[in-house]
Amino acid sequence: MRLYYICFFLILSCLILNNIDAQTKAAVIVGVSDYPDKSGIPDLQYPSQEAQSLTDLLTKQGYQCYTLLNQEATKNNLEMSMQALTEVSKQKSLEHLIFYFSGRGTRIEDDPVFSTLYFVDEDKDELDECFLLSDADPADPDTYLRDDALFEFVTQIKTNATTLILDCSFSAVADNTSIKGYGESKAEAFDGVNVMKEGDVGALENSLVLSASAPDQSASDGTFSALLLDALKAEETDTSRNRDLSVAEVYAYLKNALKDEQIPYLFDPQQHNPTLVTLPELPTLEIVSEPLGAEVYLTQGQRRREYAGTTPFLQELQKGLYRIDVQKPAFRRSPVQELELNEYGRSYSLESLVLKPIGIHGIVRDKHGNLVENLTVIVKQEGEEIWRKEVERDGSFHLNQAQETWLRLDQVYEVSVIGKNLIFSEKVNFTFRGYQDVDLTIPVTLDTIAPILLNSAFSSSRVTPVEDLLLSGDEVFITLQVTDDELGNQSNLGVSSVKLMLGVRGSDELWPLNSVVKAGEQPKGQHEYQFQYAVTQNPDAIEEWYVAQVEIVDKGGNARLCRQNEVNINFSVCPNVLIMAERLFNDGAYEKALEALNLATAHTDRSRYIMSLTHHKLNSKQDALEIFLQIGDQLPYLMDQHPDLSSLPRQLANRLWRHYLDQLANRRQDPDFFNLLIATAEKLNRSQDAELYQSYKEKLIASKTTED
Incomplete structure (x- = not known):
């Protein structure tokens, strides 16, 4: 018999090693529903089913699963599986190890020899919490799997993270065999599973425990693990929205789902919070429109119509049936389309939505109701003219698609007319709602006498x-x-x-x-x-x-x-001649701007910058460089820290770059000079040069600090 176990152990180790080479995540899954009749331990209904379901789920997630169900879940088989994983982990450390147990638990007196052997520091209850495997015999406590032994197995396996998931109780409730415990409590309080204690010589490095209930509470059959399986597949679990479901996220889901029925327990003193599973990629929806920049609205089920973004639109969405429409100011809303996103990882798209421009139409009439021509329609917003057009021969006017450049939602616009023979035009206001046509009538009074x-x-x-x-x-x-x-x-x-x-x-x-x-x-x-x-x-x-x-x-x-x-x-x-020059420069009158600058008796850094840009615009490149170098504080202008001023042209920046490089030999000990070099390099997208001089500047500053 001993030879049989040795052969079984060697074969198991080889199988595990071959699999672990490709997969660095492993799970040992134990589910015991059926106990031998002779043991007197009542059966449970769900553990083996739950363990198999968890095996299927974790296998799809890339875990190499070692599952022991019912009669296979003996203490000896479990010990061999754990020992085999230990040997394999010596060759290649695991990324993540999950140990899952669903079955009955109990408590027995502490084994002082075992505690001394494995340096386990028990608490005052002097009890060991035990897991009842399929060969557990109440007449022989050595057939139980003590928490101390589980503790020892786990700590021997080299892994970046270990998660213990325990769905059991450690005492029974009279006349209620659905409680996953066995035997009565021998102490008023107990410490819970040994591996949950911070005092265990710190051996649980990178490990945590998620249990169906707190150590002093009971867990019911078919409750915790069923919700655990739901949590590992539910979108609601992913509160971080990164598709990776961490232990903390799963715990939060379970705690909310169980409410007061039983309270799950998470012991993670080092707050490792590893990822258990990764949800499949959500379906993506792509929407384009003509023109672009249209607002996308989605309606799902009985929810309200909600804004989701603008076109071009590309976004991950939850599965489901969506009603989709888009809108853009100055264009009519698109018809509502329905699209069902029913496959994870699939890309869905709508044909390009062509939006029809809205129309703003009007007519001009005199006091007798006659249509009037030879006038000009003017549209103003807050007193500023933004559009004008000649009235057509039939007295009408229409806005074309160019309206989109100035029409704004919920803004009030004033419409009136002007003309040589016009005495008075009534000002007609309209509020632009954005998505429907506007019809206007402009009453006018004409002067029959020639203009004055x-x-x-x-x-x-x-x-x-x-x-x-x-x-x-x-x-x-x-x-x-x-x-x-x-x-x-x-x-x-x-x-x-x-x-x-x-x-x-x-x-x-x-x-x-x-x-x-x-x-x-x-x-x-x-x-x-x-x-x-x-x-x-x-x-x-x-x-x-x-x-x-x-x-x-x-x-x-x-x-x-x-x-x-x-x-x-x-x-x-103008307040002064320098501001006058800046106005001329902004208007593009560069020669006139230069004339104004030459009238100034004193200059500021800002005016020198304007003068430098002016010379650059007039192709006086050397003058532009020389005047820029007269600026006292050049750095803000290199870094575009004056948003109301034109950005430094690239050609001028290139000349400055060459000038600064020529000065480099004489100014190697000047950190401020390197600020200019760095800013100019960044301006020219010379990222490597910028990083080089940034590193040199930091070393220079550190050197000066050391000398001081």
Whole structure:
């Protein structure tokens, strides 16, 4: 018989070794439902089924499983399996070892010889918790598997992580054989499974225990393991959303599912929390639309319609039936489509969804209801014009697909019309809801008399760099040419006076100007009026001035108000010449910007940066380099830390790179100089150079610190 066990052990070791070479995860799974009648130990219903189900699941997860069910689950067979794994682990350490037991447990008096032999430090209850295998005999406690012995087996196997899963109790409940314990308690309190104690010489390195209940509680047949199998397959277990189900996640699932029925117990003093299984990859859904950037909405079951992202859309989703639609401001919503995602790891896609642009349509009518042409429709948002179009011959106007560049959801827009013969246009507001057509009617009042304002002209005392960018002390000259058209030849009619109002954008205040010069008579009742205004303000930022309105009164007392868009005179007042130069640079007037910079008597780092960029734009590459080097603190400009300024051009960065390299020999001990080198390298995507100089700088700083 002894020879038989030796041969069995050798064969088992070879089989395990061959498998472990390919798989570094192993599981020893023990399930005992049937106990010999002679033992007097009541049978259980579920353990062998649960152990087999766990074997099937872990095998699919890449575990090499060694399963002992019912009569195979003898103490000797278990010891040989554990010893064989021990020998194999000496050749190749396991990534993860799972030991699972489902059956009955009990408690017996501590074996002091065994405890002394294996250096096990028992607690005050002087009891050993035992696992009853299929050959357990209450008349012979040596047939029990003591927790001390299990402790010794586990600690001998070399593995990165060990998880013990125990579905048993250690005392019975009278008249309730579904409780997975045997025998009555011999102490009021006990310590639980030996391997759960932190005092076991620290031998449980990289190990933890998950049990069906706390050590002093009972566990019912068919409860814990059934939920454990559910937990290892449930999406709800994956609270970290990484598809790897850790022991802690499984424990949380079990604790929530069991509630007060029985409380599972997790002993993980070193908080290893290894991964038990990995869920299969979720199905992915891909959605594209024309145009792109449409919002994707998903509805699953009775849930509310929820935003999921924008196109192009590619996302992992839970399995199930989805109702899908997309929407984009300025386009009609797509029809709802249904798609069932029913396979893990599969990619699903919808055909490209072509969205139809919404229409904004309108007509222009006079007070008699007639359709009006030869006018221009203007759309404004918060007072700023953002769109205009000529009215068609039938008095209608329509917005095309270009609307998507400025229309915004839930924004209010103002629509009116302008034209040469227009006295008044009602301003019609609409709120853009984004996904339905808009129909508008614009009422207007027309002037049947020819226009009164013929022409407007602007000039100023500033010649350089441009006359419409002014500083404090400059003067503005505005000339208006007006007429009363054909009525001007009648003695009782004609122009009587012209008043002009200046405004500043962003302010409701207007400044009235009276004409300072009335020129002589012009052909056929035309008159020319001149206005003068001296700039006395020195603003903190650039102010945009404009002629807000012109009031023209004829001799009969009839007044005509010409609004801003009819006069079309604008000028700006700058705080100083440097800001003026920056404005010109941003407008692309580089030569004029350079003229303004040359007017400055003193410069800042910012103005030198603007001047450097200006020379670069004008292809004065050397001047651009030399002026940039005059900047006191160059680093912020290399690192684009001024988001309101243009980024440093790559060509200029290249020149700076070569210049800094030329200076390297003389500045090797200057950490600030290496900051410039590093920033320039990063600007040029020279990552290796940046890392090299960063490393050198750190060593330089460390060296200086050591010297200090």
